[in-house]
Amino acid sequence: xxxxxxxxxxxxxxxxxxxxxxxxxxxxxxxxxxxxxxxxxxxxxxxxxxxxxxxxxxxxxxxxxxxxxxxxxxxxxxxxxxxxxxxxxxxxxxxxxxxxxxxxxxxxxxxxxxxxxxxxxxxxxxxxxxxxxxxxxxxxxxxxxxxxxxxxxxxxxxxxxxxxxxxxxxxxxxxxxxxxxxxxxxxxxxxxxxxxxxxxxxxxxxxxxxxxxxxxxxxxxxxxxxxxxxxxxxxxxxxxxxxxxxxxxxxxxxxxxxxxxxxxxxxxxxxxxxxxxxxxxxxxxxxxxxxxxxxxxxxxxxxxxxxxxxxxxxxxxxxxxxxxxxxxxxxxxxxxxxxxxxxxxxxxxxxxxxxxxxxxxxxxxxxxxxxxx
Amino acid sequence: xxxxxxxxxxxxxxxxxxxxxxxxxxxxxxxxxxxxxxxxxxxxxxxxxxxxxxxxxxxxxxxxxxxxxxxxxxxxxxx
Numbered sequence: 017x018x019x020x021x022x023x024x025x026x027x028x029x030x031x032x033x034x035x036x037x038x039x040x041x042x043x044x045x046x047x048x049x050x051x052x053x054x055x056x057x058x059x060x061x062x063x064x065x066x067x068x069x070x071x072x073x074x075x076x077x078x079x080x081x082x083x084x085x086x087x088x089x090x091x092x093x094x095x096x097x098x099x100x101x102x103x104x105x106x107x108x109x110x111x112x113x114x115x116x117x118x119x120x121x122x123x124x125x126x127x128x129x130x131x132x133x134x135x136x137x138x139x140x141x142x143x144x145x146x147x148x149x150x151x152x153x154x155x156x157x158x159x160x161x162x163x164x165x166x167x168x169x170x171x172x173x174x175x176x177x178x179x180x181x182x183x184x185x186x187x188x189x190x191x192x193x194x195x196x197x198x199x200x201x202x203x204x205x206x207x208x209x210x211x212x213x214x215x216x217x218x219x220x221x222x223x224x225x226x227x228x229x230x231x232x233x234x235x236x237x238x239x240x241x242x243x244x245x246x247x248x249x250x251x252x253x254x255x256x257x258x259x260x261x262x263x264x265x266x267x268x269x270x271x272x273x274x275x276x277x278x279x280x281x282x283x284x285x286x287x288x289x290x291x292x293x294x295x296x297x298x299x300x301x302x303x304x305x306x307x308x309x310x311x312x313x314x315x316x317x318x319x320x321x322x323x324x325x326x327x328x329x330x331x332x333x334x335x336x337x338x339x340x341x342x343x344x345x346x347x348x349x350x351x352x353x354x355x356x357x358x359x360x361x362x363x364x365x366x367x368x369x370x371x372x373x374x375x376x377x378x379x380x381x382x383x384x385x386x387x388x389x
Numbered sequence: 390x391x392x393x394x395x396x397x398x399x400x401x402x403x404x405x406x407x408x409x410x411x412x413x414x415x416x417x418x419x420x421x422x423x424x425x426x427x428x429x430x431x432x433x434x435x436x437x438x439x440x441x442x443x444x445x446x447x448x449x450x451x452x453x454x455x456x457x458x459x460x461x462x463x464x465x466x467x468x
Contacts, residue, residue, distance in 0.1 A: 019449040072449075109425045113417035117449045119425030120432055124445040144426060151429040 019080055019118060021125040024069030031079040032071070035108060042111025064253055070125065072107070072118050081107035081118040083126055085133075086383075089245040091237040092363060096245070099132040099360060101383050105145065123152060131359035136383030140351035155361045157373045159332045161350035162340040164205060164316060166296070168198040170325040174291030205344040217274070219267045219314035224257045226266060228273040236304050240333060241375040242364060244382055246302050254278075254300070254385055263322070267303070267314045275303025275311035280386055281322045296324025300381025305335030312339040334374035354378055391468045392439075392458050399438060400454065403431045413455035431457075439466050 022028075064086065072081035084103035089096055105126075107119035126133060138146045141156070150156050165171045172192040179185040191197030229248040237243055244250075255262045255278050263279040278300040284290050296319030303311045312329075319327050329345070330352045331337050341347075354373065356364060364371045380386045397411040404422045417423040423431075428451070435457070436442060441464045451457045 017449060017452055018446070021445065107425055109417075109428075113424060114452065116417040116423055116425050116428045117451055120429045121445045121448045123429075124443070124448060128445060144424075148426050148429050151426060151433060153433070 017074060017114075019072050019074050019121060021121065022071050022073055024071050024082070028071055028073065028077070028079055031073065031077060032082070035079045035082075035106075038108060039106070039111055067103075068129075070122075072122060080115050081105070081109075081122050083122045085126060085130060087130070089250075091240070091243050091245065093241065093366070094238065097132065097363065099134060100126075100130040102126055102133045102135045102357075103384065110144070119148060120152075123148065127357060127359075131357060132363060133357040134360060134383075135355035136352065136378065138351075138353045138355070140353065146353050146355060149355045153358045154355045155358075155370065157332075157354045158350050159330045159352040159354050159373070159378055160337055161328065161330050161348045161352065162337070162345035163329075163348050164327045164340075164343070164345045165201045165325075166320050166327060167325040168192070168201040170293055171201070172197045174293045174325070175289075176287070176291045177289045205346060216269050217267055217310045217314055218269075219265050219318060221318065222264050222266055225251050225264055225276060226273065229276060232273055232275070232302060236302055239305050240377040241366075241371045243302075243377040246300075246381075251278075254381065263318065265301075265311075265315055265318055267307075267311050269307075269310065274307045275301060277301035277311050277315040278381060278386070279315055279319055279322075281319055281324050290326065293325040294323055296320075296322065296327040297380065297386065298327065298329035299386035300379055301336075302377075305333065308333075308335045308339035309342050312336070312343045312345075316343050330378075330380050332373050332376050332378040336377075336379070337374070352380070392461055392466060393454075395438060396454060396457060396461075399431065399434050403427060403434055411454070413453070413458070415454045416452060435461070439464075441466060 066087040068085045068087070070083055070085070071079050073079050083105040086101040086103050088099060088101060090099050105119065105122050107122060108115040109118050135145070135149060135154070141147070146156055169192040172188040175188070179188055188197070191200070225248055227248060229251065233247045255264060261280060261282070263281060265277045265279060266273060267275040267277070277298055280297045280299055281294065283294050285292055287293070298312065298315045301311050301315070316327060329340060330350060331340060332354065361370065393413065397408060400406055400411050400415070401408060404420045404427060406420065417428070420427070432443060432448060439461055441461070443460070447460050450460055
């Protein structure tokens with residue numbers, strides 16, 4: 017078996033569909049969307065200019081796997097660096113062991129094209145991809161998760177993840193019905209840390225971020241050891257004005273732009289963790305670390321006004337974690353993993369010391385972007 | 390020690406098999422742990438044991454124990 021990795025071309029669309037069908041057939045109960053053509057080859061309007069698609073094809077032009085390199089500029093230390101997100105690697109090896117080597121071939125091919133790779137998300141340590149990356153010498157870290165319950169009764173009735181037994185479900189229903197749940201959750205969120213009360217900040221949602229975003233980026237970038245480029249041009253690609261799902265929030269103090277956030281407010285239906293809640297999320301943002309509490313407070317208020325039942329956020333940097341705590345968020349279990357290739361890990365080493373996660377700036381805006389929120 | 394004997398030891402370690410279960414004909418379909426993760430572990434151990442670096446296309450040629458021996462020999466590893 018000789019398999020070559022090739023740049024994607026439309027001539028392979030039928031072969032990709034055939035791969036998708038074989039993956040479906042091979043995994044009983046797999047969510048169909050996981051391997052749909054849509055997911056394997058995103059629609060033209062979802063593709064980013066810096067995405068490169070690669071296929072693993074055998075001698076018969078049968079596609080056995082694929083992956084995407086999403087090239088991005090990052091600010092690392094005191095300079096700009098081009099690195100890439102290792103996106104959606106799929107190998108037929110997951111359904112046919114004869115192709116077990118393909119997953120490794122995809123990874124090595126990606127590393128040969130761009131040694132500075134990162135992965136984000138991946139579903140937790142028990143999943144195959146992070147295990148593979150760890151075996152390949154990647155550094156793997158967990159990006160902390162925080163949540164704030166706005167409507168305790170709705171939360172208690174819908175938090176599928178915590179209602180796994182009939183007894184627990186009945187208990188949660190009882191707490192929701194009697195008001196004890198409301199009292200307990202509100203008390204916990206208030207006592208956990210004193211609430212941040214920003215007085216001087218104002219915020220507004222906009223269709224497109226203001227030009228001052230670029231100045232903010234220039235001011236803030238050096239305040240983080242690692243941060244993906246977040247200037248206006250990048251944000252226009254990540255959060256295009258035409259996409260009405262994104263709430264773009266600008267936060268000002270005495271008229272001066274001090275930060276921004278991208279929020280989502282999604283009505284869920286039968287979600288595997290959050291049931292039928294309206295899920296608010298602070299997906300992305302930027303500010304000087306000292307101003308993170310003001311941005312989080314404004315984001316929380318905006319989502320509360322928009323009717324969110326629960327607000328969630330993943331943040332790697334300690335200033336943003338502290339800001340979330342100060343605004344009444346509680347830490348919860350996280351399955352958002354950040355993996356860095358050996359070469360990128362070396363780049364992120366200063367004086368022989370790995371830059372700790374809490375000095376890097378990663379959130380749901382990185383990697384795939386907030387597609388699952 | 391021959392390449393095959395050293396490979397048998399690696400298979401024991403990576404795929405948790407007994408020495409007498411090893412055969413040159415073993416393929417991924419034959420061993421529970423020879424999935425993509427197992428293959429990665431095998432490649433990493435091969436590189437360390439035989440002091441070689443594999444190219445991506447060599448990785449997919451390693452579809453059986455005997456093919457791995459061939460790849461190693463092609464890279465100049467001697468018995």
